[in-house]
Amino acid sequence: MTALDTAGPAVTAGPAPTRSTKRSARRRARTWGEIALLAGPAVLVYLFFVLLPVLLAAYYSFFNWNGLGPLDQFIGFDNYTRLLADPVFHRSVFNNFFIVVMSLLIQGPLAILIALLMNRRLRFRGLLRALIFVPYVLSEVTAGLAWQILLQSVPPTRWGPVDTLLRTLGIEDPPSWLADPDVVMWTMFGILTWKYLGLAIILMLAGLASVPDELHEAAALDGAGWWQTQWHITVPLLGPTIRIWAFLSIIGALQLFDMIWIVTGGGPLNASSTMAVYMVGNGLNVSQIGFGSAVAVVLFLISLIVALVYQRFALRRDLAGALTGGVR
Amino acid sequence: MNRRSTMRLVTLTAATGLAVAALTGCTAGGGGEGEAGDTTITWWHNGTGDPLKSFWEEVASEFESENPGVKVEVEAFQNEDLQRTLIPNALQAGGDAAPDLFMVWAEGEIKAQVEAGYLEDLSGLTGVIESVGTAGTGWNVDGKQYGIPFRYGIEGIWYDADLFEQAGVTENPATFTEFGDVIDKLAASGVSPIGVGAADGWPAAHWWYQFAIKTCSPESLQTAAETLAFDDPCFTEAGENLKTWMDEFDGDLPFQANPTSTPAQSVPNSSAGLLASQTTAMELMGTWHRGEVAKLVPGAPAENPPAPEWLSWMPVPDIEGAEGAPGAALGSGDAWGVYADAPEETLELLEYIMSVDVQTRLAETGEIPTVAGAEAGITDPVLQQIAEATQSAGVVVTWLDTQYGPVIGKAMNDAIVNLMFGDGTPASVPEAMNAAAATL
Numbered sequence: 001m002t003a004l005d006t007a008g009p010a011v012t013a014g015p016a017p018t019r020s021t022k023r024s025a026r027r028r029a030r031t032w033g034e035i036a037l038l039a040g041p042a043v044l045v046y047l048f049f050v051l052l053p054v055l056l057a058a059y060y061s062f063f064n065w066n067g068l069g070p071l072d073q074f075i076g077f078d079n080y081t082r083l084l085a086d087p088v089f090h091r092s093v094f095n096n097f098f099i100v101v102m103s104l105l106i107q108g109p110l111a112i113l114i115a116l117l118m119n120r121r122l123r124f125r126g127l128l129r130a131l132i133f134v135p136y137v138l139s140e141v142t143a144g145l146a147w148q149i150l151l152q153s154v155p156p157t158r159w160g161p162v163d164t165l166l167r168t169l170g171i172e173d174p175p176s177w178l179a180d181p182d183v184v185m186w187t188m189f190g191i192l193t194w195k196y197l198g199l200a201i202i203l204m205l206a207g208l209a210s211v212p213d214e215l216h217e218a219a220a221l222d223g224a225g226w227w228q229t230q231w232h233i234t235v236p237l238l239g240p241t242i243r244i245w246a247f248l249s250i251i252g253a254l255q256l257f258d259m260i261w262i263v264t265g266g267g268p269l270n271a272s273s274t275m276a277v278y279m280v281g282n283g284l285n286v287s288q289i290g291f292g293s294a295v296a297v298v299l300f301l302i303s304l305i306v307a308l309v310y311q312r313f314a315l316r317r318d319l320a321g322a323l324t325g326g327v328r
Numbered sequence: 329m330n331r332r333s334t335m336r337l338v339t340l341t342a343a344t345g346l347a348v349a350a351l352t353g354c355t356a357g358g359g360g361e362g363e364a365g366d367t368t369i370t371w372w373h374n375g376t377g378d379p380l381k382s383f384w385e386e387v388a389s390e391f392e393s394e395n396p397g398v399k400v401e402v403e404a405f406q407n408e409d410l411q412r413t414l415i416p417n418a419l420q421a422g423g424d425a426a427p428d429l430f431m432v433w434a435e436g437e438i439k440a441q442v443e444a445g446y447l448e449d450l451s452g453l454t455g456v457i458e459s460v461g462t463a464g465t466g467w468n469v470d471g472k473q474y475g476i477p478f479r480y481g482i483e484g485i486w487y488d489a490d491l492f493e494q495a496g497v498t499e500n501p502a503t504f505t506e507f508g509d510v511i512d513k514l515a516a517s518g519v520s521p522i523g524v525g526a527a528d529g530w531p532a533a534h535w536w537y538q539f540a541i542k543t544c545s546p547e548s549l550q551t552a553a554e555t556l557a558f559d560d561p562c563f564t565e566a567g568e569n570l571k572t573w574m575d576e577f578d579g580d581l582p583f584q585a586n587p588t589s590t591p592a593q594s595v596p597n598s599s600a601g602l603l604a605s606q607t608t609a610m611e612l613m614g615t616w617h618r619g620e621v622a623k624l625v626p627g628a629p630a631e632n633p634p635a636p637e638w639l640s641w642m643p644v645p646d647i648e649g650a651e652g653a654p655g656a657a658l659g660s661g662d663a664w665g666v667y668a669d670a671p672e673e674t675l676e677l678l679e680y681i682m683s684v685d686v687q688t689r690l691a692e693t694g695e696i697p698t699v700a701g702a703e704a705g706i707t708d709p710v711l712q713q714i715a716e717a718t719q720s721a722g723v724v725v726t727w728l729d730t731q732y733g734p735v736i737g738k739a740m741n742d743a744i745v746n747l748m749f750g751d752g753t754p755a756s757v758p759e760a761m762n763a764a765a766a767t768l
Contacts, residue, residue: 064767064768066440067416067417067420068416068419068420068440068441068443068444068446069443069444069445069446082767145595148591148595148597149595149596149597152586152589152590152597153585153586154520154584154585154586154590154597154602154607154608155585155586156585157518157519157520157607158597158602158605158607160597176585176586176589177589178586178589179585179586179587179588179589179590181750184589264527264589265527265528265591267527267588267589268526268527268588268589268749268750269588269742269745269746269749269750270742281738282738284412284413285408285412285734285738286734286735286737286738287412287416287440287734287735288734288735288767291767
């Protein structure tokens with residue numbers, strides 16, 4: 001707003017005050033017309049396809065409704081009490097947070113490490129960067145089906161490609177990657193890491209590019225080794241990038257759906273179900289639109305709370321523009 | 329500042345209003361009646377692949393040429409999208425958005441649509457209803473007919489005749505005891521006897537359904553379907569019988585290893601793919617399985633793949649001394665329903681689709697027809713065998729998940745998979761079903 005107001009007078013500094021007010025009124029109307037024209041479609045799309053569905057879901061969640069006929073069975077908070085009492089939903093929430101924590105603990109450090117290594121002068125650096133990014137570009141369904149086929153074995157006669165490889169390496173009895181309820185979430189985490197590590201690395205590399213070379217030179221003059229330089233200079237300066245990546249990763253992990261749906265469908269025995277998988281399986285697929293909406297609302301609230309808390313505490317400095325706040 | 333916010337509000341409201349007008353204008357303009365005097369019938373089905381897709385289009389254009397002024401718009405959609413998203417949304421929107429003729433599932437599924445008042449009572453089409461006989465009962469709600477099945481069959485055990493021969497199995501089992509011997513012989517010959525796609529739930533659940541219809545008397549099943557109360561002890565006994573049967577075998581048997589991560593269809597490592605690649609020797613499935621297996625035979629052509637010659641079919645054996653009706657079978661089919669406000673020509677189209685001529689040609693495409701006399705069109709010996717077994721079955725019970733509706737169906741299927749391959753108990757299945765019924 002301020003930019004528009006100050007930009008105005010510089011262009012049309014008129015002599016007569018009355019004419020100027022009239023003109024500026026017209027100009028303001030024109031400015032608003034432009035804003036409406038340019039922002040209007042986006043605002044509308046947002047209203048109809050984001051806000052309205054959120055409000056409708058909240059409304060539907062108080063009804064027992066199968067998607068057919070009128071909404072006439074108001075049941076208050078019954079859908080919510082049923083949802084919060086369901087052990088499968090507890091497991092789904094646990095699985096979401098399992099992916100959140102594991103991503104932050106393993107994917108983040110791994111991505112930073114690889115980005116640091118790839119930021120040095122390497123042969124085939126461009127090729128390496130492209131290869132690392134390939135899984136991220138693949139569509140989720142393609143990648144999911146490929147992994148499903150690679151991992152699924154039917155011993156003793158039909159081994160999947162991954163198990164065949166392991167058996168040639170001497171591991172005779174590999175774990176049931178997708179069929180063992182205790183293993184399946186680790187398998188899924190492995191697949192998700194393969195899929196999303198590329199994005200994290202590219203983000204970190206972009207962050208690294210903004211670290212001034214002079215700081216490295218100064219550190220080198222002071223006698224700092226490569227690891228010391230990375231730890232005391234590069235990583236702190238990478239702070240904003242890391243915090244933004246972590247934010248994207250957390251939200252993505254909380255809303256995790258497609259990869260799980262394709263590879264396991266939430267199985268075996270609901271062991272890999274997530275909140276979104278639970279929502280589709282117990283809402284849409286069984287025509288319980290009211291109950292599914294309640295799941296959607298809970299998923300929305302959990303994501304919203306996590307996002308707000310994260311913004312308040314982790315992203316505060318970045319949003320205030322103190323980009324180098326982490327460095328003494 | 330104040331004036332500016334007022335301006336802001338005014339502009340926003342104006343822009344919103346304009347766009348809303350544009351959006352609603354769009355929907356109002358789509359679909360509907362053609363030129364004056366013309367009628368358009370929209371027809372939705374799930375035959376996304378050939379030969380069925382072209383067949384229904386052909387039938388529609390035949391009807392158009394015999395009925396000038398009537399236009400039939402046929403559209404094919406993926407099965408689950410059609411039943412779970414497209415049809416409910418279209419019926420809810422009503423008017424021109426709703427299809428006039430569309431596929432409806434039986435029992436609990438059609439009941440929800442009837443209760444919402446979306447379906448036309450077809451009881452007046454007495455000729456058609458008589459011609460399909462008892463196959464039509466699943467689409468009868470409170471004495472009125474709301475759907476007409478056009479294909480119908482019972483499920484059975486699809487097996488690999490080559491692998492049976494290799495294992496030294498010469499005669500098909502008539503009882504579950506004999507069935508156990510067949511499984512042992514197959515396992516000894518080095519193949520996984522039965523494939524099951526338990527990752528999808530229902531394929532495993534069908535084993536429990538089989539035990540349920542053979543353990544529960546027809547009266548108990550009838551009462552349960554009407555009251556949705558599953559307190560009859562036979563539902564627990566069914567699970568006990570299933571577990572006892574499974575526990576007779578060693579290790580993963582009688583099923584293949586890792587059943588809970590095996591999907592049912594479409595991919596090479598699905599249970600259909602395992603049968604197609606001769607990794608497993610048997611699978612319990614409905615009539616559609618012939619086409620599913622044919623697609624997944626290694627090296628099969630993409631267009632109209634032929635079913636492998638070794639693919640054979642037998643009815644599910646009986647359990648000795650069980651209370652269920654002898655020869656009870658599980659099955660169902662697909663039916664046509666008509667939207668309550670559909671143009672009256674839709675009924676004529678439906679009668680044409682259900683004529684002996686069209687039904688006979690449908691049979692030639694590899695489906696099991698419902699109209700008496702049309703079975704003459706079945707050329708495939710395996711399908712002929714299924715059609716005969718369907719005719720001679722003592723009782724045909726509709727898939728239990730379809731009967732009880734999707735909510736109880738899902739809870740039941742989940743509990744069954746947990747009973748078979750997890751830590752569930754026989755009593756946990758009816759418990760889960762009763763708990764789900766309480767949320768309806």
